[in-house]
Amino acid sequence: MGAVSKIHAMEENIDKGKLQVTIRSGTDNHPVENALVRISYTGDPDSFVEEVRTDESGQTPVLELKSPPLEYSMSADQEKQPYAEYTVQVEAEGYEKEEVAGTEVLPKVLAKQPVLLAARNITDSYQRIVIPPHTLFGDYPPKIEEAEVKPIEESGEIVLSKVVIPEYVVVHDGPANDPSASNYYVRYRDYIKNVASSEIYATWPDDTIRANVLAIMSFTLNRVYTEWYRNVH
Template sequence: MWTRAASGFLNIEMNGMNPSDPIEGATIKITEHRNPNKVIKTVVTDKDGQVPDVELPAPAASPNADWDPHTKYDLLVEIPSVDGHARASYTYAKNGIEIYDGRTTNNHDELSYIMGLETAMQDGRATFAINLPDSTIADQESMVYQDPDQFADKTSPGVFSPLIRKPFVPSYINIYLGRINPYVPRVSINNKKVIKDTFKQYIKRVCAIEFGGIAKLSEQAIYANTLAVISFVLNRMYTEVYVDKGYPFTITNSTAFDQHYPAGGFTNQRVDEIIDKIFDQYIKKGKKVQPYFSQYCAKHPCQNKGMSQLESNRMALNGRSYMEILKRFYGDDLTIEKAEKVTVIPNSYPGHELKKGMTDPAVGAMKGFLNVIRKSYPAIPQLNATDLFDEQTEKAVKKFQEINKKKLKVANGIVNEPTWRLIGEKYYFLGGQP
């Protein structure tokens, strides 16, 4: 009897200073884990900083395990000397990329971020190496229960001079690579261990390592767990637990008090696609303004009294919706809210698709965004400054979608909400103003 050979895919993208700064000609050697001399495949990024998805062997999914098996691979990345990116060539290693049967793992790196990690980690080796932890969190350090009601709303009566009045999604977030107890007086820290990542990439890295490896992961469980991750970090941002003590960061990567953030980590494409839809949404409880402090853990029951990721997936597989799952763990008096301000999106989605033949102010705004994006992606044609969605505009949208086909999945020349959001993000990172 013929048996299918199990395999997964690795999606690679390389950028320079930000997600809209593609690096052409980066060489990536994919090797066996902990065996750098065993090169399996070598790929080179194109003008858009991408390579076709790389198929790699992976163990077949197990029908009874809580966590899917995977094969680890290492990457050796060689960045050429490119004006605006690096005066000299730069090489680094990333060890422990996980490949799962039938799934796509995303490895999207920015040179500025990687070089920041090298400073933070004070590696000292000739070739800087990022050693990634395993995505299962069953062996995480002991979690500390934190009372969600202990944090005062910034808008509550008696709160002096609130700095943040309404929840918002930032462009970037500052993370401390280490353990800090937020409930004791401030201690001295090494400021070099504070790194910056885009908010969405932070969420994607956390979700991949926190629950991306769960076997038979259900879409409703992805929604529930992603909302918990987002709400948790937005609560840290809103209540300013660390900032109020004078720390230069919003959150740490310690699972005792915060979330498991793997610096330089990969992400899970299926989970990423849902994050792109809901990254500006969060859990709100009762009449409180702040995002809910949604604690969670891997196994049931949770030491921190939060949502069990494994149990949430079992519930989803038994037909429960993500709202039913969230209410089971966090109570019935919750709603899903949308952040009022999303700083990485210059304008809100107009609420309807933009397509050829339309005349709409949103078309004019979108054409202006694409003209800025052309600086990094010259294959996109120049557009005139009118509100008409003409043939040239359709060609420009199609080209943008083709460049980003791994994320958008379409190249039909129609601007739907995912296309609009990605255009907005690319524009923002190229210096566009909200």
């Protein structure tokens, strides 16, 4: 379905979701006050549906935006996109312009979109980030199969003596056996949050969300406990 037809389809089945944008400086992480924030449908980025300024905390007001019906995110039917996609354009004095395309707004819940602004340089360049489709809706390759029982060293000992909650985890951006893929250090809390937001919808019942988050935490801590990535090389 094309961008314009998606918009028309959504107009026929309208619900409402909420969006709040937080703008911070990429240099010192301080909030950026009085930044101009324009919101548009991702399929029609030049037609703004909202235009607001950030407050002293670098935040916009909570904006109420159109979204598909709630039942779309409660169904296994992937033919109906359960969220609306918006483009966020940001301008602020002393910073480069920033655009985030594909911000997802689900009905009945608040979406929070952070934006980090880079200090303006001589070329006055333009930054653009594109958020890919949600993993529950987009067309992605299947997960790489793994053995349920992983081999361990001949000593028979687990790498770590006890389960620990790390401050950071190393995220390998590719298959485990691909040494050319990059490694990123990500805060553990941020990693869990980002994985959860990619694998579930915020409209699901609280108990369902909690169960999924606990499963994600358990899986991640198992990888840390056994230092799985290092052991598969």
